[in-house]
Every structure is written in C-alpha cells, then in structure tokens.
Amino acid sequence: METIIAVEGIRKYYKVAKRDRGMRAAIGQLFNRKYEVKKAVDDISFMIGRGEIVGFIGPNGAGKSTTIKMLSGILYPDAGSVEIDGFVPYKQRKQYVKNIGVVFGQKSQLNWDLPLIESFELMKFIYKIPQEQYEENLKLFSELLDMEPFLRQPVRQLSLGQRMRGDIVAALLHSPELVFLDEPTIGLDVVAKEKIREFIRYMNKTRKTTIIFTTHDMQDIEKVCDRLIIIDKGKKIYDGSIDEIKNKYTNFKTIEILLENGGKETETFDIRVTPMNSVLQKLFAEKHIKDISICEPEIDGIIRDIYEGRLLLDSPAMEGTGV
Numbered sequence: 420m421e422t423i424i425a426v427e428g429i430r431k432y433y434k435v436a437k438r439d440r441g442m443r444a445a446i447g448q449l450f451n452r453k454y455e456v457k458k459a460v461d462d463i464s465f466m467i468g469r470g471e472i473v474g475f476i477g478p479n480g481a482g483k484s485t486t487i488k489m490l491s492g493i494l495y496p497d498a499g500s501v502e503i504d505g506f507v508p509y510k511q512r513k514q515y516v517k518n519i520g521v522v523f524g525q526k527s528q529l530n531w532d533l534p535l536i537e538s539f540e541l542m543k544f545i546y547k548i549p550q551e552q553y554e555e556n557l558k559l560f561s562e563l564l565d566m567e568p569f570l571r572q573p574v575r576q577l578s579l580g581q582r583m584r585g586d587i588v589a590a591l592l593h594s595p596e597l598v599f600l601d602e603p604t605i606g607l608d609v610v611a612k613e614k615i616r617e618f619i620r621y622m623n624k625t626r627k628t629t630i631i632f633t634t635h636d637m638q639d640i641e642k643v644c645d646r647l648i649i650i651d652k653g654k655k656i657y658d659g660s661i662d663e664i665k666n667k668y669t670n671f672k673t674i675e676i677l678l679e680n681g682g683k684e685t686e687t688f689d690i691r692v693t694p695m696n697s698v699l700q701k702l703f704a705e706k707h708i709k710d711i712s713i714c715e716p717e718i719d720g721i722i723r724d725i726y727e728g729r730l731l732l733d734s735p736a737m738e739g740t741g742v
C-alpha cells in the first residue's frame with residue numbers, strides 16, 4: 420500500500436500557567452508566574468496508507484486533537500516531522516488544504532446565521548469547486564445523510580446531529596483525498612451516529628478517501644475501521660487491527676456471578692495466570708452463588724481496562740502474541 424501519511428516522533432508541549440488559589444497567590448502570580456509543561460503529544464510515530472480508514476482513540480486529554488491539529492497543519496510540532504502526500508502540512512498549508520477535509524466535532528466551521536446551503540455555497544467559492552462537481556456532491560451527500568429537510572434552515576436552528584452532518588458535508592464538498600474527523604459523533608444520538616458511520620464508510624469504499632478519525636466511542640471504531648491507534652498521555656500505546664486486539668485477549672474471560680442475596684458481581688481474569696478451575700473453586704468457596712456465566716470480554720471493556728491500567732498491552736501475559 421502506498422504511504423500517504425508519515426509521522427515521525429512528533430511532540431507538542433504546552434506551557435501552562437500554574438494557578439494557586441487565593442488573593443495573595445493571585446497577586447503573587449502577576450509578578451512571578453510559574454509555568455508547567457504539559458506533554459500533550461510526546462513522541463508519536465505512525466504511517467498510514469492511501470485509502471486506509473484509521474480510528475484514533477484514547478481517553479479525554481490523551482492528545483488526539485493536538486495530533487490532528489499537527490496533521491492538518493493548524494499546529495507546528497515542537498519536534499519530529501509530518502509528511503502527507505508530499506506536503507509538510509504546517510509549512511505548505513495553503514496548497515495542502517486543497518487536498519484535505521477537516522472536521523472538529525466540538526467546534527463548527529459553519530456560519531451560525533446563514534442557512535446551511537449558503538455555507539456550502541461559500542465552500543464552493545473558497546475551494547473553487549466546479550459547479551458540476553459541487554452539485555453532484557451536494558446531491559449525493561444530502562441523500563446519504565438525509566439533509567434535504569434542513570438545508571435551508573439557519574445553522575443556529577439545527578440540532579447537534581444536523582449541524583454535525585452539515586459540518587462533515589462542508590468539509591467534503593471539494594472531494595478531498597484525505598479527511599480528518601475529530602470526534603464527529605460526540606454527543607449524538609444513536610441514529611445520527613449510525614448515519615455518520617455509514618457515510619464515512621461509504622466515502623472510504625467508493626472514493627477510496629483516506630480517513631482518520633478520533634472518537635472515544637468504541638462502537639464507532641468497531642463499525643467503521645479495520646485499524647486502530649490507541650493513544651494515552653501523549654504516547655501511542657497500540658497500533659493494529661481490531662481483530663488483533665480481540666485475539667490478544669481471548670485468554671481473558673469475564674465471569675458474571677449472581678449471588679443468593681440477589682447481588683451481581685463480575686470478574687475478569689487471564690486463564691493462563693489463574694486457570695478456570697481454580698477461579699471457580701475459589702468463587703464457590705467464598706461466595707453464596709446462585710448462578711454463574713462465563714463470557715468473552717467486550718471490546719469496550721478491554722479498552723477501558725487498558726486505559727485504566729488494569730490490562731497492559733505489553734504485560735508478561737501478552738508474551739508470544741507479537742505486540
């Protein structure tokens with residue numbers, strides 16, 4: 420596969436003013452500000468092939484948005500390099516943006532006072548989109564995203580889900596080859612999320628658009644991408660397929676216990692470390708059990724356990740799995 424994105428050792432450190440509480444501290448800080456360094460992105464590298472669809476996940480504050488900002492040329496990395504389709508985004512921003520589409524779910528690019536369709540017209544003008552291409556894309560996208568009913572409404576009257584669909588279309592009207600979507604499903608209901616997922620998949624399948632998106636919704640990833648990059652505290656902690664991560668944890672089982680007193684408990688363990696029979700013996704000896712069921716952990720649970728440090732991707736139990 421031809422490489423479209425090459426990211427090598429990028430870092431972004433923010434200097435943030437330290438704040439102490441209280442009047443005296445406030446006055447003191449006027450003259451003698453103390454700073455802390457926040458390592459938002461701390462030495463991340465990866466390659467992405469043309470036509471791939473990659474999900475970036477990580478807990479809040481992991482560094483996802485900062486990474487996307489460096490890839491889309493909004494921020495300059497403090498160290499490392501980014502090369503995308505022959506461009507260095509933060510150096511050749513003007514030419515580069517013609518090739519990309521960017522959506523920040525938390526911050527709309529649409530004009531609040533204008534009807535949605537007029538924001539689209541504005542995009543046509545800015546990107547010099549040929550009339551034919553514009554019409555074709557607009558028709559297709561509004562069908563796929565069910566936008567016809569609210570195209571002529573001012574953006575401020577739209578629901579979050581409608582607005583988000585508008586933002587996505589605005590970013591794609593010029594048919595970019597590469598699209599960055601930063602939390603495009605945040606705060607949306609299940610139906611709106613599903614529409615957006617289908618749309619993302621469609622664009623990737625039919626137009627071979629390369630798509631990078633961030634989310635903290637595991638369903639987004641499971642339903643949309645083959646590849647997953649997990650980042651936490653500014654570091655990349657996993658890069659591989661969803662199937663791989665599931666396979667890694669096939670030795671993990673979750674036991675759901677229904678107690679005589681009606682209580683419920685769940686426990687997850689690694690059968691190579693604690694064999695099933697010893698787990699069961701221990702449980703039956705210690706608790707009054709009414710019913711028990713054994714299941715494979717869900718991908719959401721696995722990811723949550725990784726974030727919270729209960730499962731390590733490179734723990735000894737993972738040996739031989741090729742992490």
Ligand SMILES: Nc1ncnc2c1ncn2[C@@H]1O[C@H](COP(=O)(O)OP(=O)(O)O)[C@@H](O)[C@H]1O
Pocket residue numbers: 433434435457458459460477478479480481482483484485486
């Ligand atoms: N402009 C900024 N100034 C200072 N700190 C920032 C700034 N932007 C982000 N951060 C901090 O950097 C870290 C990573 O932020 P971000 O990339 O937005 O994470 P994510 O998108 O994964 O939630 C967070 O701790 C955040 O508070």
Ligand SMILES: [Mg+2]
Pocket residue numbers: 483484485601602
């Ligand atoms: Mg973010």
